[in-house]
Amino acid sequence: MISAMPQNGDYPMPTIAPSRKKLRVVAADFLNSLPLTVEMAEDELFNFEYVIPSEGARRMAEHEADIALLPVAAVAEIGGLEIVPGPCIGANGRVESVVIVSQVPLDSVQRLFIDNASRTSVVLAKIFMDSVGKGDIPFIRMPGPEIPANVRGGDAGLLIADVAFRESKQFKYRHDLADAWKRLTGEPFVFAVWAAQPGVLTPELVERINRRFWDGIARKHQIIEEWAAQQNMPLAQVADYLDERIQFNLNKSAWYGMQEFFRLASNMRLLPDARVEFATPHAPQNGINTFGKFVPEVVPYNRSYGVDRILARADAGRRISLHDAERLYLEAELTDIGEVANNIRQKMNPGGGVSYIIARNINYTNVCNVDCGFCGFYRSDDPKRKGHHEGYVLTRQQLREKMDELADGDGVQALVQGGVNPNLPLEYYTSLLRWMKSEWPQIQQNSFSADEVLGLCPNKTPQEITSVLQALRDAGLDTFAGAGAEILVDRVRKRVSYKKSRSAVWLEVMRQVGIMGMKASVTMLYGMGETTRDKFAHMAKIRQLQDEVSPFMVFITWPYQKGPGQKIKSFDQAGATYLRVQGIARIFFDNIQHIMCSWVTQGPDIGQTALYYGADDFGSVMFEENVVSASGTTYKMNANSMEHCISQAGFIPFRRKGDFSQWDPAEHEMLKSNRVIAELTPGMI
Amino acid sequence: MSSKLISRVRSLLEREERIGVDDCCELFQVKDLAAVAALARIPRERRHGRNAHYRALLPIRVATLDELQLLRAGDQRLQGGVTGVAVRPVGPLAAGLDPLLSLQSALRLLPVPATLFLSAGIVAHAADGAGVSIQETLQALMNGGDLFINGDGAELSDPTFRAAHSAGAIPFQQWIAVHRAAHIAGLKTGASMLYTVKDRPAEYAAHLQAIRELQDETHGFVQFVPMGIQNNNVAEWYLAAPTAAQSLRVAAIARMFLDTIPHLAVAPSLITSEEAFVALSYGANMIDPTIAVDDLLSDEAFGDAAAAAQPSLPVFAASTAQQRGGILPALIHSRIVESRWIPIPMDAAFREISPATILAEQQ
Numbered sequence A: 001m002i003s004a005m006p007q008n009g010d011y012p013m014p015t016i017a018p019s020r021k022k023l024r025v026v027a028a029d030f031l032n033s034l035p036l037t038v039e040m041a042e043d044e045l046f047n048f049e050y051v052i053p054s055e056g057a058r059r060m061a062e063h064e065a066d067i068a069l070l071p072v073a074a075v076a077e078i079g080g081l082e083i084v085p086g087p088c089i090g091a092n093g094r095v096e097s098v099v100i101v102s103q104v105p106l107d108s109v110q111r112l113f114i115d116n117a118s119r120t121s122v123v124l125a126k127i128f129m130d131s132v133g134k135g136d137i138p139f140i141r142m143p144g145p146e147i148p149a150n151v152r153g154g155d156a157g158l159l160i161a162d163v164a165f166r167e168s169k170q171f172k173y174r175h176d177l178a179d180a181w182k183r184l185t186g187e188p189f190v191f192a193v194w195a196a197q198p199g200v201l202t203p204e205l206v207e208r209i210n211r212r213f214w215d216g217i218a219r220k221h222q223i224i225e226e227w228a229a230q231q232n233m234p235l236a237q238v239a240d241y242l243d244e245r246i247q248f249n250l251n252k253s254a255w256y257g258m259q260e261f262f263r264l265a266s267n268m269r270l271l272p273d274a275r276v277e278f279a280t281p282h283a284p285q286n287g288i289n290t291f292g293k294f295v296p297e298v299v300p301y302n303r304s305y306g307v308d309r310i311l312a313r314a315d316a317g318r319r320i321s322l323h324d325a326e327r328l329y330l331e332a333e334l335t336d337i338g339e340v341a342n343n344i345r346q347k348m349n350p351g352g353g354v355s356y357i358i359a360r361n362i363n364y365t366n367v368c369n370v371d372c373g374f375c376g377f378y379r380s381d382d383p384k385r386k387g388h389h390e391g392y393v394l395t396r397q398q399l400r401e402k403m404d405e406l407a408d409g410d411g412v413q414a415l416v417q418g419g420v421n422p423n424l425p426l427e428y429y430t431s432l433l434r435w436m437k438s439e440w441p442q443i444q445q446n447s448f449s450a451d452e453v454l455g456l457c458p459n460k461t462p463q464e465i466t467s468v469l470q471a472l473r474d475a476g477l478d479t480f481a482g483a484g485a486e487i488l489v490d491r492v493r494k495r496v497s498y499k500k501s502r503s504a505v506w507l508e509v510m511r512q513v514g515i516m517g518m519k520a521s522v523t524m525l526y527g528m529g530e531t532t533r534d535k536f537a538h539m540a541k542i543r544q545l546q547d548e549v550s551p552f553m554v555f556i557t558w559p560y561q562k563g564p565g566q567k568i569k570s571f572d573q574a575g576a577t578y579l580r581v582q583g584i585a586r587i588f589f590d591n592i593q594h595i596m597c598s599w600v601t602q603g604p605d606i607g608q609t610a611l612y613y614g615a616d617d618f619g620s621v622m623f624e625e626n627v628v629s630a631s632g633t634t635y636k637m638n639a640n641s642m643e644h645c646i647s648q649a650g651f652i653p654f655r656r657k658g659d660f661s662q663w664d665p666a667e668h669e670m671l672k673s674n675r676v677i678a679e680l681t682p683g684m685i
Numbered sequence B: 001m002s003s004k005l006i007s008r009v010r011s012l013l014e015r016e017e018r019i020g021v022d023d024c025c026e027l028f029q030v031k032d033l034a035a036v037a038a039l040a041r042i043p044r045e046r047r048h049g050r051n052a053h054y055r056a057l058l059p060i061r062v063a064t065l066d067e068l069q070l071l072r073a074g075d076q077r078l079q080g081g082v083t084g085v086a087v088r089p090v091g092p093l094a095a096g097l098d099p100l101l102s103l104q105s106a107l108r109l110l111p112v113p114a115t116l117f118l119s120a121g122i123v124a125h126a127a128d129g130a131g132v133s134i135q136e137t138l139q140a141l142m143n144g145g146d147l148f149i150n151g152d153g154a155e156l157s158d159p160t161f162r163a164a165h166s167a168g169a170i171p172f173q174q175w176i177a178v179h180r181a182a183h184i185a186g187l188k189t190g191a192s193m194l195y196t197v198k199d200r201p202a203e204y205a206a207h208l209q210a211i212r213e214l215q216d217e218t219h220g221f222v223q224f225v226p227m228g229i230q231n232n233n234v235a236e237w238y239l240a241a242p243t244a245a246q247s248l249r250v251a252a253i254a255r256m257f258l259d260t261i262p263h264l265a266v267a268p269s270l271i272t273s274e275e276a277f278v279a280l281s282y283g284a285n286m287i288d289p290t291i292a293v294d295d296l297l298s299d300e301a302f303g304d305a306a307a308a309a310q311p312s313l314p315v316f317a318a319s320t321a322q323q324r325g326g327i328l329p330a331l332i333h334s335r336i337v338e339s340r341w342i343p344i345p346m347d348a349a350f351r352e353i354s355p356a357t358i359l360a361e362q363q
């Protein structure tokens, strides 16, 4: 794309020890990032790759990159990163690539369409809309290129990057958000910075990155020409953008601007409470300071708060970063986590009530072609594999017995879940749901995992996923159980469950669930040898999706327990670890209302203690459970024992429905009276 | 009321002053367990910092000397980091001074250090049977080998409770007398308290006060163990045993009140193994697998202990009140580490021992 043009100038490039492993560096290949990246990409010290910003953030979150050019929102979300002094992508006034457009004045705007591809811009838009008294209007997510066509009447749209360049002029009202920021705070707005994993940066490396940056700036006009030609854009517009609109220097005022952004975003609960500070550059020696000739005006560092401070700020309603969560896991006192988790739980679910539900698992088939290494439940559909002959699909008669048993116990929810059975078509599921709905109308369906849905989608496109989900919903699916998240880090997924959906695909299923307005539960199965970072990278992905489309009503976590015949070793088995993880989850998920404790895997004692660690739901009584019990876990509780456990802990037990609202016996009886009994033939599935 | 109580108790604990019987009573009624835990951490951490102790012992109960023959070197039961055995006699071996002395002779032949664990009741009955004083009985046993008088039989000091729940136990004053005599003889002993699914704050406070008074006099208690009582005479299993919330609260309050007893121990076999490690954050500083040895007797239960050496813990049958323990030192050690404490293994006499053996087992 941009041809090489090394320009080392008068000063020798700082050398870095040759034995050092190549640093993994990632950045987006946007026009405004090229002056920062074009020379880095050609430096033999770095293993450089251009990726989209979300992928860069993912790699930093999952420790798959050492340095990344990161949007500032991602810097805050991940936390604990160090910022390279010197370069940035910012704007000191009008930028033209982040614009809110509408055909009506702002005070008449009723909704704002946003493209979630740029979280920093969305947060900036929220801050701006709040500053003009429009903080309460709904923000509606849609693909960026579709926004301009949808902005009519009382709607406004957030346009970013090339869509903004191309389309914003057609709108009567345009609000350039960098310009608005400048007027709001008097400071430049910083969109992105080079961020590094803790401990990676050395003065030599910082100097080298700065040298590469200034060499890139020297190639700005080459970049402008080549970009204009490649993108078929007017040269003057590209030149104006890079020369006049973008500020590349992370100077003191840009730094203040970034700090102010973090402060406001944290106050508004939009971003974690990022602590990024700066120090004065090291004192010059012989006229040249630590960074040689390339003296940055400020030397930022991003140190975490102490654990007590993280907890205190979380207690005060601030969002915590991935790094904060990791630190709590490693360093915080268990009962301190519990105390803050309990306070947050009381704010999110006030009144001291703890819900439980009368539900049952119905494992309609154990045949599965996914072969997860941690699963003791499934039997392979491959006739050559051990245990194949134990595979089953329950008949309608067997299902009826289970549903009748549930109905007799005043059950309100069925969790129909099974393996990914390649022999069952979509019609099997829709007919099953219709039948269950008509025969037990009082019982809600909270069923199926993402992989069961994906098993019905040969191409796994978003459209296909939506159409399967829609068919299931039309047939009677009330909420989506959505199990199978395990750990949403592909390095872990590949090891424990090679054939299972990769994390992006799993998240895509949940994204479609959210877009459809359905609700789901979300889980984390830890203790399979993943790192601490992986646990919280998992949570960060869930929180981000919840910010986007809110599919999740409840989070549940438990450790994998190795049973006979299971290949994966188990780790992190202590009940104290369970409480720690669940407590941090309550603190971390400021956007998921409920936390369910897993007494099924932990036993009633730890289950009860979990109520002091953020859980507001005790889960379900147990009629039957075949999945975790395949690992040897055999706890059982009935409604009386649950109520006893809950009230002994000082909470008020109440029975709920699938949507977490209080169970109403009169409504239950009324629904029951609509029962239509179907005729079954023997062996019918 | 509870916030005033908590700030009063906090300031007392921070000044290293004692909490009173009334405070103790009131603390049992505080719903906010996190606040109670935070208070208990003040004395717990002042005394022990981040240390969490455990006795690296295999608890066994023997009714005949023949049973000891089974415990040879290479016996699977001596693996998993076991550095000694805690032997509790039952039946004929517990019925008199002579059988106890002959048991001690047999213990000397075992391939690992063995300590005779006796309750105050057994000592009192042995003294009675031999027609000698408690002091003489204790002296004879001390001469016979390693001896520990555990806290069994303390129950609750309240006479009505004892009549209803512990009719077979010696009277509380006699229990106190045996421990007093042991302390005078230079023996360190354990104390305990029963608690039930139905909270009895006033009875708990009175009992703890009696223990504290003896400790003030003799300084001989080295350990206090709260013991949740199992009541199998109720129709619903979940009403049989106290819940975790009660167990954690009792441990925390006992830690605050018993300011002069060094170790606040919890028994994995009484409150489930995992809850025991959680209790380290609620005032307890010690995991003691020697407590409630009765639950560890059968081969079946011991099978669970062997399973406990594996990464996952044995599963307790929570559908009944019965919660069996059986947790080996190597697993205790690794669980303490996982729970963010520093494991300190100890022998039967509460002396710190090197974790090397235990860690080797852990490999």
Ligand code: SF4
Binding pocket: A368, A369, A370, A371, A372, A375, A376, A377, A378, A418, A419, A420, A451, A497
């Ligand atoms: S966990 Fe689910 S997808 Fe994986 S093998 Fe078991 S049944 Fe199949």
